[in-house]
Amino acid sequence: MAKKPFSEETSRAPISQRSQKIEETDPGSLGGTVKVVIDEEEIRVPAGTTILEAARSVGVRIPTLCHHDDLCLSGVCRVCMVEVEKQRTLQAACSYPVFDTTFVKTSSPRVRRARRNVIQLLLKNHYGECYSCKKNGKCELQDLAEEYGVTEYKFGHIEKPRYEVDESSYSVVRDMDKCILCKRCVRSCIDLQEVGVLEAINRGADTKVVTFLDEPMSDVVCINCGQCINRCPTGALRENDDTGVVWDAIDNPEKHVIIQTAPSPRAAIGEEFGLAPGTSVTKKLNTALKRMGFDKVFDTNFTADLTIMEEGTELLLRLKKALVDKDTSVKLPLLTSCSPGWVKYIEHFHPEKLGHLSTAKSPQQMFGALVKTWYAERNGIDPSKIVSISLMPCTAKKFEAARPEMDSSGFQDVDYALTTRELAKMIKEAGLDVTNLPESGFDDPLGIGSGAALIFGSTGGVMEAAIRTAYEIVTGEPVPFDDLCVQPVRGMEGIRKAELPVKKAVPEWKFLEGATLKVLVAHGTANAKRVMEMLSSGELEGYHFIEIMACPGGCLGGGGQPVPTSPEIREARAKAIYDEDKILEYRKSHDNPIVKRIYEEFLTDGPCGKVSHKLLHTSYLARGKRIDAAQCEMNMQKVKPPAEAH
Numbered sequence: 001m002a003k004k005p006f007s008e009e010t011s012r013a014p015i016s017q018r019s020q021k022i023e024e025t026d027p028g029s030l031g032g033t034v035k036v037v038i039d040e041e042e043i044r045v046p047a048g049t050t051i052l053e054a055a056r057s058v059g060v061r062i063p064t065l066c067h068h069d070d071l072c073l074s075g076v077c078r079v080c081m082v083e084v085e086k087q088r089t090l091q092a093a094c095s096y097p098v099f100d101t102t103f104v105k106t107s108s109p110r111v112r113r114a115r116r117n118v119i120q121l122l123l124k125n126h127y128g129e130c131y132s133c134k135k136n137g138k139c140e141l142q143d144l145a146e147e148y149g150v151t152e153y154k155f156g157h158i159e160k161p162r163y164e165v166d167e168s169s170y171s172v173v174r175d176m177d178k179c180i181l182c183k184r185c186v187r188s189c190i191d192l193q194e195v196g197v198l199e200a201i202n203r204g205a206d207t208k209v210v211t212f213l214d215e216p217m218s219d220v221v222c223i224n225c226g227q228c229i230n231r232c233p234t235g236a237l238r239e240n241d242d243t244g245v246v247w248d249a250i251d252n253p254e255k256h257v258i259i260q261t262a263p264s265p266r267a268a269i270g271e272e273f274g275l276a277p278g279t280s281v282t283k284k285l286n287t288a289l290k291r292m293g294f295d296k297v298f299d300t301n302f303t304a305d306l307t308i309m310e311e312g313t314e315l316l317l318r319l320k321k322a323l324v325d326k327d328t329s330v331k332l333p334l335l336t337s338c339s340p341g342w343v344k345y346i347e348h349f350h351p352e353k354l355g356h357l358s359t360a361k362s363p364q365q366m367f368g369a370l371v372k373t374w375y376a377e378r379n380g381i382d383p384s385k386i387v388s389i390s391l392m393p394c395t396a397k398k399f400e401a402a403r404p405e406m407d408s409s410g411f412q413d414v415d416y417a418l419t420t421r422e423l424a425k426m427i428k429e430a431g432l433d434v435t436n437l438p439e440s441g442f443d444d445p446l447g448i449g450s451g452a453a454l455i456f457g458s459t460g461g462v463m464e465a466a467i468r469t470a471y472e473i474v475t476g477e478p479v480p481f482d483d484l485c486v487q488p489v490r491g492m493e494g495i496r497k498a499e500l501p502v503k504k505a506v507p508e509w510k511f512l513e514g515a516t517l518k519v520l521v522a523h524g525t526a527n528a529k530r531v532m533e534m535l536s537s538g539e540l541e542g543y544h545f546i547e548i549m550a551c552p553g554g555c556l557g558g559g560g561q562p563v564p565t566s567p568e569i570r571e572a573r574a575k576a577i578y579d580e581d582k583i584l585e586y587r588k589s590h591d592n593p594i595v596k597r598i599y600e601e602f603l604t605d606g607p608c609g610k611v612s613h614k615l616l617h618t619s620y621l622a623r624g625k626r627i628d629a630a631q632c633e634m635n636m637q638k639v640k641p642p643a644e645a646h
Contacts, residue, residue: 035101051082051093051104062106063115063144065122066182067094068231069566070552072191077182078118079144082106090114112148119144120154126234127158127177135235138563141180142234168218170402171226171240171395171559179236181207185228192552194526195345197222221348223525225341225550226395226419226559239395239560242416243426249387249415250293257387258296258375259289260303260367260446264393264457264555265420267576271562271569272424273434278572280580283439290440292430299442300390301449303366304456304465305589306598307338310616311360312470312589313607315545316509324511331355333520333535333543336462338362340400341550341559345525350532359617363456364390364397365406367446368413369615374602375446383411390417393457393558396550408615419560445594451484451581452589458574459523459554460489460496463547467500467519468588474502474509484587485578492553492571494527495520518542523549523557 033044036054045054050073055062066077075095082093085103090111093104105111122141130136144150163176181200186209189198197220200209211220229237249257261282270279289297315334322330337343337358346353361369367390372383390397397417400406406413418426427434441447452465464486471479479486488498497520505513520543522531528548534540551557553570556577586592603612 034098036098037101037103039104039106045098047099048097051084051091051096051098051102052080054098055093055104055106060106062093063147064094065140065144065180065233066184068184068187070192071184071187071231074183074187077122077180079115081111081114081118083108083111115144116148116150117154119148119150122180123150123153124155124157126180127161128175128235133178133235134238134241135178139235140233166216167240168216169222169224169240170218170399171224172217172222172229173238173240174217175236175238176208177236178234179209180234181209182233183209184231184233185209185237188227188231192526193223193225193227193524193550194529195221195223195225198228223341223344223348223550224396224399224559225525227551229395229559230561230563230565239419239422240398241422242398242418243422243429246389246416246418246426249389254385255387256295256381256385257293257389258298258371259294259389259391260298260300260364260371261285261289261391262300262364262393262457262555263454263577263580264558264561264573265391265423267457267556267573267580268393268561269420269424270434272421272428275435276572277569278574278576280576281434282580283441284434284437286442287437287440288427288430288432288434291432291437292426294389296443296446298367298371298446299449300363300367301453301456302446302592302594303363303370304338304453305450305592305595306366306616307360307363307456307462308452308465308469308589309595309599309607310366310612311336311358312466312473314358314360315466316470316473317608319512319544323515333518333540333546334358336545336547338456338462339396339549339551339555340394341396342525342528342548344396344399345528345550346532349529353532353535356535359613361406361616361618362397362400363453364392364417365400365413365618366616368401368406369409370598370602371446372409372411372413373615374598378445383409386411388413388415390414391420391423392417393420393555393561394551395419395559397560405618408618420558420562421560424562445597448586448592448594449584450586450589450592451584452587453592454581454584455577457555457577458490459549460491460521460547461554461577462549463489463519463521463545465589466545466547467517469590471500471502471517472588473590474505474512476504476506478588483582489519489521489547490578492523492567492574494524495522495530518544520546521548522546523554524552525550 032047034047036043036045038055038060043058052062062080064080066074073095075092078092080093081090083105084091130142161177166174183200186198186200190196197211198209200207249255266282266285267280270281271277286297318330318334321327322332335356337360368388371388372386376383376386401414401417452468455461455464467486468479468484500517502512502515522528556573557570605611
């Protein structure tokens with residue numbers, strides 16, 4: 001096979017750098033090593049390694065609360081205290097670097113006593129009973145209290161709530177009476193995502209974590225990504241729980257309840273049942289959902305394929321408008337729009353760039369619109385009786401489902417969005433264990449999705465899916481990569497650039513012959529911020545298509561996924577998705593037979609036609625100003641489905 005035509009550039013290091021085991025480290029590249037003796041075990045580590053990293057490298061566990069692998073150092077909780085020879089006081093292992101020979105005790109009587117006192121002090125200001133807490137059984141503070149035998153409140157206990165629970169957001173609930181001031185949420189919002197909704201104010205005993213001006217979550221610039229929830233060790237942050245209303249719908253015989261499941265939760269929900277990260281349970285999950293009482297179980301991948309058809313056609317039409325018609329008003333590069341956290345981010349921080357945003361709805365919302373129109377009509381079901389549920393990895397999907405413009409079916413297109421954690425709780429409540437269930441398929445007619453749609457779940461997946469289809473439509477040939485795997489857009493680097501020359505083109509797209517498609521992939525809104533700065537400075541002049549996901553790693557690292565999360569866990573989930581892609585019958589969106597059928601039967605004027613634009617495209621609200629989708633759309637002429645374009 002000829003050499004692959006892509007070039008790739010890494011613009012930013014991975015979101016989190018993990019320490020390696022000593023035997024895997026090249027000491028020469030890190031300025032030499034030093035000796036550390038941990039509980040009488042001697043090892044050598046690169047100079048500057050923290051005691052916590054050194055201990056982990058040889059399998060010694062030191063408990064932590066404020067530390068998180070995705071976040072910068074903090075050292076505020078003091079749970080990780082250890083004895084260091086020649087140091088008068090105990091030291092925080094997470095923030096103590098070693099530069100010369102160091103002797104450490106991680107579990108001496110003095111250390112255990114100090115940790116127990118720290119845990120008791122944290123519990124003193126922690127209001128509420130564990131059994132009534134949403135985080136019961138999964139609380140890191142609760143686990144440590146049990147581990148260190150803390151069974152009473154040595155320093156007293158708060159008996160009345162001090163703060164009102166903030167349930168104003170569609171996505172994120174804050175209960176500050178359960179906050180232990182570890183500041184993981186602050187670091188997640190400021191350092192990891194660079195949004196800055198949360199901050200710690202005051203000092204000492206008066207310290208508290210607040211929003212801007214202490215306003216409710218619904219009134220600040222929160223993008224609903226839920227990354228703060230994923231890193232909160234207690235029940236201070238959680239998603240807005242919709243499990244009760246979903247059970248009510250299932251139990252109502254008058255309602256026809258359908259659920260669509262996205263690929264990322266299927267690669268992660270097994271973790272809630274003791275499976276290793278990266279264990280896909282797609283078909284076992286289908287069985288669980290049917291036994292729970294859902295009338296139909298569908299695949300979100302179907303409308304992910306549809307998204308590629310619509311968004312890919314929109315890109316090609318913009319290119320034609322710019323290159324052939326010489327229309328200088330065309331906004332390029334085109335920005336993806338399937339991540340609701342990212343959409344909310346650009347609305348808040350860069351409304352002047354909304355013209356670059358694709359008007360295509362996310363797969364979740366396309367699905368909702370079609371269920372209450374095409375599916376309802378085809379099956380003789382009153383759409384007012386349909387309850388449309390989605391299983392998503394993302395807390396921002398709850399906000400997206402409730403957006404006022406998401407009603408093109410004449411109803412709220414998606415009624416409720418469940419996170420992976422919420423559905424796992426419902427499955428357990430139903431007395432089911434996903435790991436021990438038989439496999440079953442999705443229901444017809446919305447149960448077929450391609451491998452291209454499946455990989456939407458990982459950063460770079462939307463781009464790869466679009467390239468698989470667009471390249472074939474324009475050239476008449478499959479992408480020049482082994483097994484359709486477009487490797488240059490894969491990976492966990494924060495920003496990735498790539499180029500794809502178009503050496504020949506079919507007659508309809510002849511104007512693209514000789515052109516080079518320039519694309520960019522970014523994940524996490526900290527990287528989205530940098531992309532927007534690059535776009536404003538002109539650095540992205542000549543780029544055509546940009547994929548942005550709000551969460552680290554893309555959807556598989558979403559704010560509704562199982563906890564804990566880490567770079568290794570996200571990579572394991574990504575591997576599960578890519579592995580499953582290789583075994584599916586259809587690997588390209590335009591090969592999906594149900595997609596072809598829906599354009600023949602229902603969306604008869606093709607992608608980006610009038611019917612599909614009404615149902616599958618939208619406009620966005622930005623700072624009180626309605627941004628009409630027509631401002632972004634150049635050509636609503638009839639376009640053949642890409643599967644037939646060549």
